[in-house]
Amino acid sequence: MSSIKGKGHCRSCAIRQMSIFAQLPEAALVEIQHFQPSIIHFSANETVYHQGEAASCAYTLRQGLVRLVKTLPNGRTQIVRLIRAGDSFGFDGFIGEPYNHSAIPLCEIEVCRLPLAELLALKRQHPEIENAMMKRWIQHLREAEDMMLELGAKKASERLASFLIRWCEPVGLNGWIELPLSRSEIGELLGLTIETVSRFISDWKRQGWIEERQGRIHLLDTKQLQALACVDD
């Protein structure tokens, strides 16, 4: 079950530097002490909010990984974005619309729940917040465009190679990194079946281009993957 762990305080927040409140000056942090969003824990697959629900809060992810998923009436699904610590999501209420997707944790997570009304007021008063939110929306729009290119113009192996390269970027392309997505979740993200994902990964392991141990992955031959991936620009 989800559990409220108490109230958050921006002043002492460990991940504030990664959030939309990063640029707020110390003075402002004192000033907005009345703003105490709830800190909430969710376990894996325990939905934070459902597609279609009225959107009265946005969320900032403090720990873990969340997938934003859209579902078709016939049950087919598509992951439209992965959320990492520091990222915020669920702003549909700002335009008076219900949530456009469901938010489902990939593992145990901790979020900071931000009532939109209060957030709106803060945003008005502090241009730094305003600005940070704007930048993130534009960035997300760019990422969404990139993803549409992946889904619309690339083949299975190209999408998968490109995904692995992007995923491993933080470790410079030659270290081990956690891959907390199951085969079927990778499939949901890339518009492929679990079998297709598994086949290519197995094949590339046999080729010696990647290796995997206990949910961690390591790219050995990025040249080959890069070539497969149809990398843009």
Added chain:
Amino acid sequence: MSSIKGKGHCRSCAIRQMSIFAQLPEAALVEIQHFQPSIIHFSANETVYHQGEAASCAYTLRQGLVRLVKTLPNGRTQIVRLIRAGDSFGFDGFIGEPYNHSAIPLCEIEVCRLPLAELLALKRQHPEIENAMMKRWIQHLREAEDMMLELGAKKASERLASFLIRWCEPVGLNGWIELPLSRSEIGELLGLTIETVSRFISDWKRQGWIEERQGRIHLLDTKQLQALACVDD
């Protein structure tokens, strides 16, 4: 060739009501008279800006239709958004990034070119502009998510039916409406080949579900199309 037609004046702009300046009070319009963006004409397929170019201006479309296209190094392309009159595009410069896509007119167009530096200043001074831009970004993000679902989770016929229904919505689903996209442009948008698009459209014409004359289209049996489309919610 593109041609500059002069300077725009928000006060007398015919499409201001549809733009991000819609909510500005009359008083503000007088106040910002120094803001005179260029009005520019482009002919069909004459690129407004290229993917990768430094982004120093955003644009508001005054007339016509624009496609935002991403291109892979191997030449494959994907239309990531269609822009209609009143819509703005090309804000990548706000986060210091080059354009993430190319903007190419589908027909003769007229745009209002907004220098980002000036727009940023206006946005700071006038919360109405700020707010209107925010709403549009959120809306575009939602539409992008919808499109990812289309591309990732739907079959060819489902994508096409769903596209036609959305396109014809403005005329209440039983009038004639302009369809200024060629088969190959529809394909680029939906991640399909021109042949696949043509086959389904021809088939549905034979079934008597749609008709088409001189670039205009008319849905006769929306029930059937709706069923095909896997309509969400």
Added chain:
DNA sequence: CGCAATTTTGACCTGTTTCAAGCCAGGTGG
């Protein structure tokens, strides 16, 4: 150890692309 869940693999099938003609409408020039 033994069970359940996930992943892998194989065989087969289907939807979509690819390649190749043919068609049709609109525009041009003889």
Added chain:
DNA sequence: CCACCTGGCTTGAAACAGGTCAAAATTGCG
């Protein structure tokens, strides 16, 4: 005014990528 050309659209046949279904292998876990 008509033959011709051009570009977009349609249609068919064959190839192929990826999906589906089913079974086996592996992994994680109590």
